[in-house]
Amino acid sequence: GGHMEILSFAIPFAALVFLTIIVGGLMNYYMDQRGFAFNPYLTYLLLPAIVVALYLVGGFSMWTVKGIVLALILLYASLEDLSEHQADDFLWVMLVILSLVNYGDVGIDSMIFGAIAVFVPQMAIAMFTKKGGIGGADIKLSTAAALSLGFYGGVIGYMIGLVFAIVFQTIYNKVKKQSNKEAFPLLPFLSTGLMIGYFI
Numbered sequence: 001g002g003h004m005e006i007l008s009f010a011i012p013f014a015a016l017v018f019l020t021i022i023v024g025g026l027m028n029y030y031m032d033q034r035g036f037a038f039n040p041y042l043t044y045l046l047l048p049a050i051v052v053a054l055y056l057v058g059g060f061s062m063w064t065v066k067g068i069v070l071a072l073i074l075l076y077a078s079l080e081d082l083s084e085h086q087a088d089d090f091l092w093v094m095l096v097i098l099s100l101v102n103y104g105d106v107g108i109d110s111m112i113f114g115a116i117a118v119f120v121p122q123m124a125i126a127m128f129t130k131k132g133g134i135g136g137a138d139i140k141l142s143t144a145a146a147l148s149l150g151f152y153g154g155v156i157g158y159m160i161g162l163v164f165a166i167v168f169q170t171i172y173n174k175v176k177k178q179s180n181k182e183a184f185p186l187l188p189f190l191s192t193g194l195m196i197g198y199f200i
Contacts, residue, residue, distance in 0.1 A: 031076070066148075114151040162189070
C-alpha cells in the first residue's frame with residue numbers, strides 16, 4: 001500500500017534528520033564552550049537542508065550517511081576557520097577515515113588522483129607565495145575531502161569552492177575598500193564547493 005511506502009520513506013528520513021540535529025546540537029555546545037563566534041541557528045537550518053538533499057538523491061543509504069558526516073565535519077571546520085582562522089587536525093583525520101567508508105563506490109584510483117590533484121597545486125601556491133592565502137589546514141582538509149569524494153567530486157568541488165571564495169573576496173574588498181592582502185577564511189567556501197562536489 002501507499003501508506004507503507006510513505007512510512008518506509010519517512011521513518012528513516014525522520015531518524016536521520018533527528019540524529020543530525022542532535023549531533024548538530026552537541027557540536028554547537030562544544031563550539032560554544034570553545035568560544036567560537038557563530039550563529040547556532042545556522043547549524044539547525046543548514047544540516048536538515050543537507051540531509052533532505054542527500055536523502056532525495058541517495059535515499060536511505062551509506063552514501064547519504066557518509067554525506068551527512070562529511071557535512072558535519074566541513075561545517076565544524078568552516079565555523080572554526082571563521083572564528084579562529086585555523087582548523088583542528090582531527091578534522092582531516094576524520095575525513096581520511098570517512099574516505100574508507102563506501103570507498104568501492106568511488107574507486108581507489110579516483111580517490112588517489114583526486115587527492116593528488118587538489119594537494120599539488122595548493123602546495124605549490126603555499127611554497128611560492130610569501131604571504132600565502134592557503135594555510136596548512138586548508139590543504140589538509142581539502143586533500144582529505146578529495147580523497148573521500150574521488151577525482152571528479154573532489155576536483156570540481158574544490159574549484160567551485162575556490163571560485164566562490166575569489167568572487168566573494170573581490171566583491172567584499174570592493175565594498176569595504178580594502179586590499180586583497182587581508183587573510184580571509186577559505187574553508188567555508190571550500191566546504192560549500194566540496195559539499196556540492198559530493199553530489200557530482
